[in-house]
Amino acid sequence: MHSEACKALRRQGYQFVNTTSSAAVKPCMWNKRALRGGDMCYKAQFYGIESHRCVQMTPTLRCNQQCLFCWRSFEHEVTEEEECPPAEIIDNLRRLQKKALSGYKVSPYVPPELFAEALDPTMVAISLSGEPTCYSHLPEFIDGLNSEGYTTFLVSNGTRPDVLARCRPYQLYVSLDAPDRETYLGLCRPKKDYWDRIQESLAGLATRRSAIRTTVVRGYNDFSPEGYAAIYQDSGARFVEVKGYMYLGYSRNRLKREQMPEHEVVRAFAEKIVEHCDYSIKDESPVSRVVCLERDV
Ligand code: SF4
Numbered sequence: 644m645h646s647e648a649c650k651a652l653r654r655q656g657y658q659f660v661n662t663t664s665s666a667a668v669k670p671c672m673w674n675k676r677a678l679r680g681g682d683m684c685y686k687a688q689f690y691g692i693e694s695h696r697c698v699q700m701t702p703t704l705r706c707n708q709q710c711l712f713c714w715r716s717f718e719h720e721v722t723e724e725e726e727c728p729p730a731e732i733i734d735n736l737r738r739l740q741k742k743a744l745s746g747y748k749v750s751p752y753v754p755p756e757l758f759a760e761a762l763d764p765t766m767v768a769i770s771l772s773g774e775p776t777c778y779s780h781l782p783e784f785i786d787g788l789n790s791e792g793y794t795t796f797l798v799s800n801g802t803r804p805d806v807l808a809r810c811r812p813y814q815l816y817v818s819l820d821a822p823d824r825e826t827y828l829g830l831c832r833p834k835k836d837y838w839d840r841i842q843e844s845l846a847g848l849a850t851r852r853s854a855i856r857t858t859v860v861r862g863y864n865d866f867s868p869e870g871y872a873a874i875y876q877d878s879g880a881r882f883v884e885v886k887g888y889m890y891l892g893y894s895r896n897r898l899k900r901e902q903m904p905e906h907e908v909v910r911a912f913a914e915k916i917v918e919h920c921d922y923s924i925k926d927e928s929p930v931s932r933v934v935c936l937e938r939d940v
Contacts, residue, residue, distance in 0.1 A: 648719035658739040664727035665704035666778075668739040669771055674699070674761070685928035686768075689882070689935045690814070692794070695757055697766040698740050702732060702784055704773035707802055709832040710820065712860050714892030715772050729784035733791060740764055766794040769812070776803035782810050789813075798856070801844035802837040808847060815853045817844050817880075820860075822870025830863050842874070849879025859909055860888040861902045868912060872919030880938070883922060885913040887932030906932045 649659070652667070660666040673684030673694040686692040704721045706713075741762050767788050769775045776799050778784070788795050789811065797812035807815065821827035824838040845855065855875060859865050875883050887909040890900045904912075906929040913934040917923055925937035 646719070646722060648716060648721045651716070651719065652721065656743060658743050660727050660732050660735050660739065663724040665721045665723040665773065666700070666702045666727040666732050667704065667771060668698060668700040668736060668743060670740065670743050671697075671699045671768075673697075674744075685926075685931045685933050685935075686796075688928055689884075689926050692766055692796075693760075695761045696764045697768055698736055698764045698793075699768045699771050700732075700736065701769060701771040701773045702727065702729075702775055702778040702781065705777040706772075706774040706800070707777060707834045707837070708774065708800055710800075710858075711830055711832070711863070711897045712820075712858055712888045712894050713772075714894055716893040718893075726779060729780045729787050732784065733787050736767065737762065737764065764793070766796065768796040768798070770796060770798035770816070774800050774802065776800075776806040776810075781806055785810050785812050799844070800831070800837075801841040802833065804840055804843040804847060807844050813852065815848070815851060816856050816884075817841070817848065817853070818856050818858070819845060819871070819874060820858050821864050822867035822874070826864050830860065845874060845878040845880070848881075853880045854882035854884055855880045856884045856886060858886050858888050859904055859912060860898065861904045861908070863902070865904065865908075865912060868915035869919045872916045872922075875916070875922060875936075876920040882925070882938070883916075883936040885909055885916065885934045885936065889932070904932070910934055 657667045657669045674697055684694045687694050705723060709717050744761055775781055775797060785795055795812040796814050797810060798816040799807060801817040820831055827838050828836060855878060887904040888902060890903045909932050910927060913924060917936060921939045922936040923939055925935045927934045
């Protein structure tokens, strides 16, 4: 798996678990900022998660969609020869996190106690890139993380409701990036039409700690607030994150900077959505251009 795509990802900070799978760890920007005593990510603000103790990872980089706003490169996909067993990934998480953060040990801006905590992560966010439900051992993998004492966040595109039904993360995110099938097909470019499967995944959220994530791309899916509201309402998800598209990574080859909505635009769109459903604005993070809605009790 020593392809050009793989080398490019290594340069971007990806730490691969082994050379035959695409399971990888990459500390996010917020992890590093928090380590320097700076701001934490909006997950800290919304859900009390400590950014510097969070491992951002994926068990596979494969995906069954090609969303226009995705950071991945579709032209140079990482090929996976075989899947990495769950135990091997879990056994390597701390080692890879330590390797990725090693440069921060000597930084005068990083308090030693924060660095020590960062090497003892408490949370795993399965959200780096790729679609985790394409990994055939996902339920056992999450069970393994849970039994190691990690708080687990799983972010999925919702195209495999059968797999999600077998997964037991602390919090499950499912993406909904369109108010209707036609917009979904144009923006997310799935290998097959998975719209009905996504609706099935959303319908399964009422009974678990869950959130829907909607990435708003100006000119593509920033219309029909009542359409989004109706789907949120039917889902029963506890939280919804309405998030502006960020002009980053390989998405810059497909979209324009102007398609990144300002925070005020995201906020105004969220305000229109809540007029049509039993959700209220709970919190917001202008720097991340995200508004968090919570279901009214
Ligand atoms: S579902 Fe996620 S990983 Fe797959 S293409 Fe869309 S944004 Fe990228």
